Amino acid sequence: MSSAPAASLPYSEDGDLNCFRGTAFHTKMSDSYIIGVDVGGTKVAAGLVSPSGKISHQHQIPMVATDASAGLAAVTTVIRAVRTATELDPALPGSIGGIGICAPGPLDPRQGIVINPPNLPGWRNFPLAVEVGNAFDMPVRIDNDGNAAALAEAMWGVGRGCRNVFYATIGTGIGTGLVLDGRIYHGRTGAAAEGGHMTIDYHGPRCGCGKLGCIEVLASGPAIAKRASEKIKLGRNSTIVQERSIPGSSITSEMVGRAFAEGDVVAREVLEETAMFLAIWLGNIVDLLEPDVMVIGGGVAGMLQPFLGQISDQIPSWSVNSRCREIPLLPAHYGVEAGIAGAAALCRQ
Numbered sequence: 001m002s003s004a005p006a007a008s009l010p011y012s013e014d015g016d017l018n019c020f021r022g023t024a025f026h027t028k029m030s031d032s033y034i035i036g037v038d039v040g041g042t043k044v045a046a047g048l049v050s051p052s053g054k055i056s057h058q059h060q061i062p063m064v065a066t067d068a069s070a071g072l073a074a075v076t077t078v079i080r081a082v083r084t085a086t087e088l089d090p091a092l093p094g095s096i097g098g099i100g101i102c103a104p105g106p107l108d109p110r111q112g113i114v115i116n117p118p119n120l121p122g123w124r125n126f127p128l129a130v131e132v133g134n135a136f137d138m139p140v141r142i143d144n145d146g147n148a149a150a151l152a153e154a155m156w157g158v159g160r161g162c163r164n165v166f167y168a169t170i171g172t173g174i175g176t177g178l179v180l181d182g183r184i185y186h187g188r189t190g191a192a193a194e195g196g197h198m199t200i201d202y203h204g205p206r207c208g209c210g211k212l213g214c215i216e217v218l219a220s221g222p223a224i225a226k227r228a229s230e231k232i233k234l235g236r237n238s239t240i241v242q243e244r245s246i247p248g249s250s251i252t253s254e255m256v257g258r259a260f261a262e263g264d265v266v267a268r269e270v271l272e273e274t275a276m277f278l279a280i281w282l283g284n285i286v287d288l289l290e291p292d293v294m295v296i297g298g299g300v301a302g303m304l305q306p307f308l309g310q311i312s313d314q315i316p317s318w319s320v321n322s323r324c325r326e327i328p329l330l331p332a333h334y335g336v337e338a339g340i341a342g343a344a345a346l347c348r349q
């Protein structure tokens with residue numbers, strides 16, 4: 001009798017994240033300050049994050065996305081700027097406990113490797129955590145921005161005290177993060193929590209990922225702008241067109257938001273449709289995960305805030321969970337600083 005080959009385990013069985021520096025690192029850093037770094041395609045921002053999640057001493061510089069070593073230099077430059085500012089501030093502790101970095105995925109959080117993000121073409125299988133760890137002789141942890149922001153909300157934000165947190169950032173795309181039992185859920189290879197690419201309408205438009213009708217292609221900022229634009233092309237009368245500073249320029253989700261605030265009917269329709277798409281999506285999330293709280297952040301979150309009650313009211317139509325009304329749907333605590341806070345939270349997990 002031959003036995004089946006054992007399933008391969010890509011990572012250590014205890015599921016612990018590796019940590020990257022010259023020496024082993026085991027403490028939780030629970031009472032130390034951390035430098036949180038938010039790496040994006042066009043900029044890299046960093047700040048000092050206190051044990052209670054307060055951010056200070058922020059710096060930001062342009063990111064060099066097309067070259068590996070210049071990109072790394074941008075990251076180390078902004079970290080150095082925060083460290084120097086901290087050292088010069090007599091009110092702050094002299095030493096920093098670690099560096100957390102959030103970067104666009106796909107990446108491998110356990111090995112600390114940035115794999116092949118579309119908006120950072122200079123980094124291909126780039127060992128970011130090891131490189132930064134070597135530069136500063138400090139523990140370094142990395143993860144993608146959705147996971148990191150979810151952890152920050154669970155640790156210090158509106159999900160504080162909750163064991164299971166579902167987080168969505170709605171902006172130019174839709175990213176998600178999942179904290180289960182207080183820890184980021186990564187899945188088998190670290191590629192879990194791509195909730196923005198769950199299809200909710202297979203007759204829907206094609207998403208940038210190649211699939212049809214993902215929630216991202218229906219409810220992100222560009223999707224809101226596109227649906228408003230389509231209604232106006234059909235001859236609907238709307239003040240959205242007057243929001244354009246340059247006549248004839250493209251409609252943006254910000255214009256839809258401003259028109260809604262001024263009472264525009266088409267803008268309201270577009271945002272109500274968006275709320276319905278999100279209710280369908282979140283109903284599925286509730287049925288799969290039944291989290292303690294669902295948190296909405298990102299650049300479009302402010303515009304959707306007047307609709308959160310409406311979304312909550314519609315979720316029971318799209319969920320079999322008889323107690324789904326008990327799950328709060330809340331605006332995120334962290335706004336543009338979610339990346340810095342989330343990066344630092346990685347070091348406290």
Ligand SMILES: [Zn+2]
Binds near residue numbers: 197
């Ligand atoms: Zn997609």
